[in-house]
Amino acid sequence: xxxxxxxxxxxxxxxxxxxxxxxxxxxxxxxxxxxxxxxxxxxxxxxxxxxxxxxxxxxxxxxxxxxxxxxxxxxxxxxxxxxxxxxxxxxxxxxxxxxxxxxxxxxxxxxxxxxxxxxxxxxxxxxxxxxxxxxxxxxxxxxxxxxxxxxxxxxxxxxxxxxxxxxxxxxxxxxxxxxxxxxxxxxxxxxxxxxxxxxxxxxxxxxxxxxxxxxxxxxxxxxxxxxxxxxxxxxxxxxxxxxxxxxxxxxxxxxxxxxxxxxxxxxxxxxxxxxxxxxxxxxxxxxxxxxxxxxxxxxxxxxxxxxxxxxxxxxxxxxxxxxxxxxxxxxxxxxxxxxxxxxxxxxxxxxxxxxxxxxxxxxxxxxxxxxxxxxxxxxxxxxxxxxxxxxxxxxxxxxxxxxxxxxxxxxxxxxxxxxxxxxxxxxxxxxxxxxxxxxxxxxxxxxxxxxxxxxxxxxxxxxxxxxxxxxxxxxxxxxxxxxxxxxxxxxxxxxxxxxxxxxxxxxxxxxxxxxxxxxxxxxxxxxx
Amino acid sequence: xxxxxxxxxxxxxxxxxxxxxxxxxxxxxxxxxxxxxxxxxxxxxxxxxxxxxxxxxxxxxxxxxxxxxxxxxxxxxxxxxxxxxxxxxxxxxxxxxxxxxxxxxxxxxxxxxxxxxxxxxxxxxxxxxxxxxxxxxxxxxxxxxxxxxxxxxxxxxxxxxxxxxxxxxxxxxxxxxxxxxxxxxxxxxxxxxxxxxxxxxxxxxxxxxxxxxxxxxxxxxxxxxxxxxxxxxxxxxxxxxxxxxxxxxxxxxxxxxxxxxxxxxxxxxxxxxxxxxxxxxxxxxxxxxxxxxxxxxxxxxxxxxxxxxxxxxxxxxxxxxxxxxxxxxxxxxxxxx
Numbered sequence: 062x063x064x065x066x067x068x069x070x071x072x073x074x075x076x077x078x079x080x081x082x083x084x085x086x087x088x089x090x091x092x093x094x095x096x097x098x099x100x101x102x103x104x105x106x107x108x109x110x111x112x113x114x115x116x117x118x119x120x121x122x123x124x125x126x127x128x129x130x131x132x133x134x135x136x137x138x139x140x141x142x143x144x145x146x147x148x149x150x151x152x153x154x155x156x157x158x159x160x161x162x163x164x165x166x167x168x169x170x171x172x173x174x175x176x177x178x179x180x181x182x183x184x185x186x187x188x189x190x191x192x193x194x195x196x197x198x199x200x201x202x203x204x205x206x207x208x209x210x211x212x213x214x215x216x217x218x219x220x221x222x223x224x225x226x227x228x229x230x231x232x233x234x235x236x237x238x239x240x241x242x243x244x245x246x247x248x249x250x251x252x253x254x255x256x257x258x259x260x261x262x263x264x265x266x267x268x269x270x271x272x273x274x275x276x277x278x279x280x281x282x283x284x285x286x287x288x289x290x291x292x293x294x295x296x297x298x299x300x301x302x303x304x305x306x307x308x309x310x311x312x313x314x315x316x317x318x319x320x321x322x323x324x325x326x327x328x329x330x331x332x333x334x335x336x337x338x339x340x341x342x343x344x345x346x347x348x349x350x351x352x353x354x355x356x357x358x359x360x361x362x363x364x365x366x367x368x369x370x371x372x373x374x375x376x377x378x379x380x381x382x383x384x385x386x387x388x389x390x391x392x393x394x395x396x397x398x399x400x401x402x403x404x405x406x407x408x409x410x411x412x413x414x415x416x417x418x419x420x421x422x423x424x425x426x427x428x429x430x431x432x433x434x435x436x437x438x439x440x441x442x443x444x445x446x447x448x449x450x451x452x453x454x455x456x457x458x459x460x461x462x463x464x465x466x467x468x469x470x471x472x473x474x475x476x477x478x479x480x481x482x483x484x485x486x487x488x489x490x491x492x493x494x495x496x497x498x499x500x501x502x503x504x505x506x507x508x509x510x511x512x513x514x515x516x517x518x519x520x521x522x523x524x525x526x527x528x529x530x531x532x533x534x535x536x537x538x539x540x541x542x543x544x545x546x547x548x549x550x551x552x553x554x555x556x557x558x559x560x561x562x563x564x565x566x567x568x569x570x571x572x573x574x575x576x577x578x579x580x581x582x583x584x585x586x587x588x589x
Numbered sequence: 590x591x592x593x594x595x596x597x598x599x600x601x602x603x604x605x606x607x608x609x610x611x612x613x614x615x616x617x618x619x620x621x622x623x624x625x626x627x628x629x630x631x632x633x634x635x636x637x638x639x640x641x642x643x644x645x646x647x648x649x650x651x652x653x654x655x656x657x658x659x660x661x662x663x664x665x666x667x668x669x670x671x672x673x674x675x676x677x678x679x680x681x682x683x684x685x686x687x688x689x690x691x692x693x694x695x696x697x698x699x700x701x702x703x704x705x706x707x708x709x710x711x712x713x714x715x716x717x718x719x720x721x722x723x724x725x726x727x728x729x730x731x732x733x734x735x736x737x738x739x740x741x742x743x744x745x746x747x748x749x750x751x752x753x754x755x756x757x758x759x760x761x762x763x764x765x766x767x768x769x770x771x772x773x774x775x776x777x778x779x780x781x782x783x784x785x786x787x788x789x790x791x792x793x794x795x796x797x798x799x800x801x802x803x804x805x806x807x808x809x810x811x812x813x814x815x816x817x818x819x820x821x822x823x824x825x826x827x828x829x830x831x832x833x834x835x836x837x838x839x840x841x842x843x844x845x846x847x848x849x850x851x852x853x854x855x856x857x858x859x860x861x862x863x864x865x866x867x868x869x870x871x872x873x874x875x876x877x878x879x880x881x882x883x884x885x886x887x888x889x890x891x892x893x894x895x896x897x898x899x900x901x902x903x904x905x906x907x908x909x910x911x912x913x914x915x916x917x918x919x920x921x922x923x924x925x926x
Contacts, residue, residue: 230677230679230681231681231682231683231684233642233644233668233675233677233681234675234677234681234682234683234737234740235683235694236644236667236668236669237642237668237669237671237673237674237675237741238669238694238695238740238741238744239669239670239672239695239697239744240669240694241669248694249683252683252685253683253684253685255685
């Protein structure tokens, strides 16, 4: 590879790198340098430490729940044959379509005093509401449960891949040495798959740390909630910046650990001789137990909350006022954001092909945006606004919001395009250049058609991610530009859950599209 | 210690869908002997090994250890209860355990303090004393395979089954690893099955050989019997090169020596010996390692092939003489009575 020489073609990617990286850099700078506002001691004792501890304990409980849900499910789905196994194989990914805040609304209603669970309990036992203990969702474990139930598929996907990559020979060797089903899992399969499982867990925890909506709705004081509240109170800008710094550090640690573990799913032995695809049969009783386990997970994490929202929408004949303008502004913001983030992702992907330095820079910046929670990026944009002396209104606000979208989601767009490119032969570029194709011509004739399948997936993912985004949209949207997510959250926190159901269901419906795409891709790779 | 018993497959069949992978196969593995099972890929040799190990259940027939039934149509002792050692082509070591820990895995019935000692003894015996604490990804292929053999033998199995154990190894080290590994297997004194597609490996190292084709075991016997007295063309082909010739094209002298009874004859190339005999013309020769393959003609269109070590280089057109060794000429035409 020739030494990198500055050229005109490096300018657009460099500009975009700056654009994508700026919000998180501003937020970090503000967090480190600080400024006016309360004293450091006050922030540390009254804000930073309690918010951080709440966040970390939520993540800890969520990690345990996610492992408990995902690892056994992944193991039985890869290892055994039981009724419904094929459906569960992909259905266990569906909860990813639910944003944490929607899951929180649904379960808060299901578990409320007037909700179906407690009503049934009272009917059966004859007790009154004060006479029994019932788990409270509006707590740290409650938030952890809500986040874990939407994010555990990250762990499930990596665990399943790691389990199915272990050759059957390894497992059969263990069995020939006298290992029963229990030993097989604890002494062989789990230790070998552990790096991959931890990698998936870290990604899920990074997403959980970025949550704002569920924590705010459930009244749990996490860092994400703290940032938005501190900013809204206007007096405490400095606190917001310090909290953001802490949150970014936590998220980055998870991202770095996840990347360290990526692709290290044990020793990849590649014998095909012994990879009989057959799964072990179970005795009828155990098989139904496996079915029951998977069905329960899907019921709790997907079917029950959605059924409850649908029931609420139908039962109360809930109307969401102004649905049409709401859809319009959501679609418009989504389309502009998708268009720009897509352009940035495309330029990143192509630039990464051309130069090693640009490749590293784009990776780093895209990852920084990906790991930085929306609340942090929103804060960075607001600091930028304050420095320029503009006010948050009209097109300035929209431009700022779209900027944050691009910063946060460009990496989500790069990933599928890069995956498409990685599957192509390495010398394709040289071949096309040897045929006299360069510059724009190469882009139109070679790069774009090749990247197209990945690009379509990228556009879909970007649109849905922007649609689901809550904290930054909440912080930056100008008057009259509410999105579905913002409105649903406003109704839900206002205890008008009935009105929140329709926008929530629309978000889930949109969220299902990329999840189904992902599940289709996973099945396709597993079959080959 | 209980006497070591043979491992017996008795008329065992196993089908996948409509294809019979193993079809009424019978084979007895005797203690202290290495039995090679050879066949090309898809012949059913791996399925047969899996049936013996307990990874597959037979549709018909039974598998016995001495007189104890391991599997038949009604019962099936699962793999983890059979105590049969397995060695795989890709070693299948546990990647998260050291060599010693791998060997200790199957020693659950041994008191803890002795486990490590026993594992180390096995590793020492296979020449891996200095690699005890290495992880599999730090071991060479040969070291991994010797660890796998130690792991399979340490729990004192009732039999050991090796599936293409040496074909994944670098040819340079294959011989040394094979020697060490098979010596350890033989010393263990248990019935051993060596599944391989390498005829020379089977001929050199096995005490007896079984040839499997399309799920059927065609012939079982000593290497000498199978190479020199194959009962069918398939068996003859499985063990080494074989050529066919139209009997009518042979010179009279050879026909007399052979005692021709069929139209088409098969012969091993080393049956044709250069030296005194009938005059032949060299059509071509090529060096194939220790031996030279020579194509000869009697003057007609027919070509005979010889594998030999000629004293001097041969050139097309050279006139020499050749004789035939009738014991390496076979007639596989079905006998009509």
